[in-house]
Amino acid sequence: MVATGAPAALPRNPVLPGAQDFDALKAEGVALLQQLCGHWTDYNAHDPGVTLLELLSYALTDLGYRAALPIEDLLATVKPDGPTGLYPAWRALPSPPVTIVDFRRLLLDRVEGLANVWLTPRRAADAVPGLYDIRLHPVLPLPGVHPEGRHRYRDLVQRTRRAFLRHRPLCEDIGSIRVLRPLRTIVSAGLEIDTTARAEGVLAEALFRLALTLAPEPHRTGLDADDPASAFDGPLLRDGAIASDALADKPAVVDPEALADILRAIPGVLRVTDLRLWIEETGLCKGVCRVGADDYCSLDAGIESDALPLALSVGGRACPVDRGEVLRRLLRRWETHRARSPIKAASRAAFPLPRGRVRTLTALAPLGPQLPRVYGLAEPGRPDGPAAAQLAGFLGIFEGVMADFCARLGSIDTLVAGAIPPALSPVEREKLLDLLLALYGVAADCIPLPPRLRLRPAAAARYRVAIKQSLLDHRATFARRNGRGFDPAARSRTRRISGAELRGNLLLGEAPGRHARVCLIEHMMLRPRGRERRACEASRYRYAMAVSAAVALHEDERADAQYRAEVQAMLRAELPAHIGLHLHFVDPGRWRRLHDLRHLWRASLALDERHAADQLAVELRNLLERWSRRERGGA
Template sequence: MIDQLTIPKQIDTSLGPEYNTLRTEGMQHIRDLASAIWSDYNVHDPGITTLEMLCYALTDLNYRITLPVENILAVDHDNTTSMHEQFLSAIKILPTYPVTPDDYRQLFVRIDGVRNAWIKKSPHSIIANYKQPDGKPLLRYAKPGENALTGKEVKFDLKGINDILIDFEDFPELGGDAAKIKAKQDDIIKQIKSVYHYFRELCEDLDQVKAVENQEIVICAEIELQPQADPEMIWAQIMFNIEQYLTPDIKFYLLKELLDKGMQTDEIFEGPVLDFENLQGIDAKFAKQGFIIPAELAASQLRTEVRLSDLYRIIMEIDGVRLVKRISFGFCGCTAPQSEVADKIYKSNEWLLCVQEGHKSVLCETNSSFTFYKDVVPIELKQSEAQADLNQLRKDWQDNVEAKKIVDLPVPEGDYRDIGHYETLQNQFPENYGISPLGLPDTATTEQRSLALQLKGYLLFYDQVLANYFAQLSNARILLTADDSIRKTYFSNTVNGIRDAEKLLDGYAQWEKTVDDVIKETGQDNYPERKNKFLDHLLARFAEQFNEYVFLMYRIYGEDYQRNIIRHKVKFLKDYDQMSICRGSGMDLYNTKTPDQQLVNVSGMEKRISMLLGFSNYKMQQLSVEDYLLFKADALHYNWTISQLGVVKFKGNANFLKEIDAYEDLGLVSVLACDRENYRLSPGATAGKYVYNIANSAGTLLTHNDMEFSAAAIETEIAFIIKFMQNDFKMEGMYVIENILLRPPFDYTGDDSTHHQFMPVCLDPNGVYCEPLDPYSFRVCVILPGYSVRLRNTAFRTYAERLIRTETPAHILPRICFIGHDQMVGFEAVYKDWLAAKHIAISTDTPIDPVLNSKFIDVIEKLYTVYQQGQLSDCNDDTQETNPIILNKTSLGTLQGGTNNNS
């Protein structure tokens, strides 16, 4: 049976033996090795003393290793900031953008003025008439209740379109002013739209936001009270509790309250984002900021039925109620006098009322009647006091809601213990050894001083090994962090406190650097390999891995890509909270963005896939305007340049017979140029000036550059280039277009909608169609530059396509196009105009220009994948072709030995 490798939940923290155990084992080793020449192991023997000193040092090391992790990772200054850089707090990593309807509701109900909200599917369908003279199906929106004509039409429902129903608060502060209430509600609707579109899920969209309609219910009851009961308070409590039953208010909690309930951290922070203070580019006021229990939110759905037995139970549970003599209910007509309504309700004998779909059940206070008795004596309510008690109950509830605030679960900070500090064990020896800080007396002979130095030199070996162990432990924080600024994984330390250390070591002041150099020269610290392993460990904690990507990059670029893989992993980990929280979201087309915000206003799918593919960024930028150029150096050869802001920074140092080889050389330089260690400086033609170039791991220069800089200016220039290459170099990217956003405006008349272009459907004149017929619902078009350096490579393109299909949400069907440069130019020109028009249309609730929308649909539908050109060899040619024809992977090139027949 194969053992499964798992991480145990309970870990034994006793990582090493204690002093007594170490001493006992050490003594046994001495007996095994030296018993023939040494049989008397006295405590005062120098060998035993040395053993005891080493055992003590190891015990100290073991103690520091077993300190709480937060103490090991603590720093001596600004520890709080350091811990938050090291670890993602609960509020940043556990919540996500909304996924379920209740996730959206959690956000909506926090808006000031919203008592409750519900998100429902918007019922829209499209009918396709396939019996057309030209054979092309004619599409239109179906009217409510309209069905397709058999043998002539087919009908499909649009999915992903939502309506939002809002239960507004009463706004007593507005004094019943209808105009002010309307303005307040309009402002809330704008905030609801802002929140929805900010967090909008991919391939979903919003149709209507409207106030929920009420369905009033009359309740009539005769209730007997306890002798000491307060009738006014009982009435207020009955009214309040029935309100909460018919349409429950959302209850908010403090973090401590939920922890006291026994809820786990992941349960508490489950659901939509809670870090409202850091949301940028959203126009909403989240006034209610407590935690919400998902089960309670789910229980506050629009009620579909009201049961008389529930009302009976609610009243009987109130303190002071002795008996419900009679109770009945019905729907409110609100036209007859209260006494007549009560008689009618009592006679109806209803036990169950079904609430109309999409309506909120509310208590009709005008016609509802509650008669109270104490024994057989009717009690006359003091209505003003009763109403005041009810208002106070409502106010207490609201005050309780406003008092609840969201706080993050604190990150354990630990205590800084300076665990890397090490003092030589020589100072622990008895003074008569002459190696302590006191040294030897002035009367000591030269021989005695030499022997003391000899012992010091012998012990220094142990000192240095132990000092390095302590240094390694103190730098665990650096090893286990997403940071590549420190280019080593083995750490050393200077042995402190040695008297006459300068007599033992040449250059003692630079000894730590000397040890680092030795480690580097011996090749023990294989930084790229070891750092990648540490980063893989951190990635595994999020169930992420780059294995296939790494293998593919090694295959294409070899060892030279190692450091760039480290950079990709570090960038992925640093952006992981933002990337994972919105992985299923779409682009925000409603809220106005600053230029910087608009640059990263892309779908969560684009962010994640871009990082997994090692793109330099996921910014929204023109991919048809490249920062590189591949050109014909002469009739037979290709070369390339890389530019920054129109200025050439690198030029290929070799000419290539094959275009693909030139592209791969360009790609390698774009990778190496991200790391300062790959730059080589050499004297320029002018005295005191220098030029820079890029070299691979073998030391071969890959670029040729004539620009000269002074010694100081060239470092500034290189730093500027590295920042550009790492973050802004335009070589790769992607677009994700959601088909649902291309639909024409909804129009139930069947007239105007025909002037808008629908996306084509695969439907023949006989009514036979391809699945899925619906071209809008949960469909995306993923567009990538097939002409870019790496996406020209067949293996990388195959990997990219597989990754896109894997990372696309399971319910969404992607169409993937690796398009050519000319296609990209045409697409981006129309896409830019369409984005601007769509933003205006959504934010102002007006239709988009049908001509522009139709033009964009035409562009999308005409996109096609371009392939690397393959070659068919002559039948008599036995040479192995490096770029053979592969079905669906290459296009036809030149037939060798024949005429030029490209197709």
């Protein structure tokens, strides 16, 4: 028997929104007519006044219906993955790297050929704060089978350096970067296995687990079905999520007993006997053996030797092993462990953007032809007489307002993309910009107002609108550059300056054709790079986690204490709380001198010309110190 569904029916007394309730709109119109011009109509259904009121009320219900359409329909024409469209999850949810774990994930994801990486902050009393020592563990084709030789990894070091500098936090940098030195390591033991176990499978699993314990390599996973958003906690990982527990510290010791426990945990292993650990430069370890900070243990499985270090036996008798099968199984095991799980494609399935129906939101039927033919407006644009032409002009007032409403409704897709209709007044534009900036999480409440605009409200409104529009246009850049320092080797201008400097210039009115006004210098980046300068300075200078900001102001702006205080509050809000701020208000000529000197210094850093970089850094430091002494003397 086929079950019948519920019959389709229209509700007898539907509850409608006010803008779609024809009866309520008509009643409100009648009340207004009685209040404003009570003698205009006799309120009978056939009266022309009531007919016009009903026509306008019906037209309003159409506008109310369009305005209440689902948001996915209103945005149906927006291209989801376009540069000006809606942001998919893989672009909206990630954030720039902040913690050491974030940077380890980022480097493992971006640098090909990197098996593992460790970042250690320098904590010595005389060390420059904010420096990290980076240690690299390169990928081996098949760990345990092809022990690493003394290869050179200059390209790996350079690619790691570039990946870090592209995302370098403000007042943080690389102290040193080195590839770990492999120490040939041999683990020998006797393994008693079960009669049902495959010897080749047991040996391959043993070699895999030992190599992974001595030299860990994080495993990548796809999106978590229960919590897919957790994959976007931190920087975007293109090749798969990496769990925090997979990013442990570099092994500092090797315990033979721990290795024996690992072998005992392998399925099919009954007993482990006579385990011995031999490490290059140390020899046979009789207990826990320490591993240097710049070294790691590289397993040598002895596959090509006459006798395998791991001897398998069944029931007390030696078990023959097919070494070719061991290699095949071991290779498959490592391929599975190193498999990539692309995040972008998976996120599109886990976080699908709703697809709406494309609506003709701007199409509007003329009101005249909807009246009875006796009104003389049956054909659009051809009234039958003077009275009909006068009525057409009267209805044209309402049609113009309705057409403007529909046009605004149809431009919601461009509004979301950041294009504000230019016909709006500055007050309306500013309200829309405030709404969009809040939706995108862009702060715009610290805009210093120049003194020349304080008594000119209209000009001040246009000034704020121009700045807020510029902030909205750079919203995607802010998401990437928030809290970042400058990248001297970057091609893009927005990466060659810090995120704080970029926002500071925009908040002070930088635009096409208008020069920048903020120049930011990170103190710790002025540290000595070459041996000669390090020996010359010794410990005379302290390069702290602070910045010097030079702001170019005109004479009237420098003389205005309120404006200077607003600029200082704005720049302080753009910097992390742990970074100090030294502010200098200078004339355009002195600002240009600092800017040009900084440009040469950054170019020398990009070319890795350490001697030139040190000379220019000393000039920058001396210039900033002279400004500080002059300002203290003037105060």
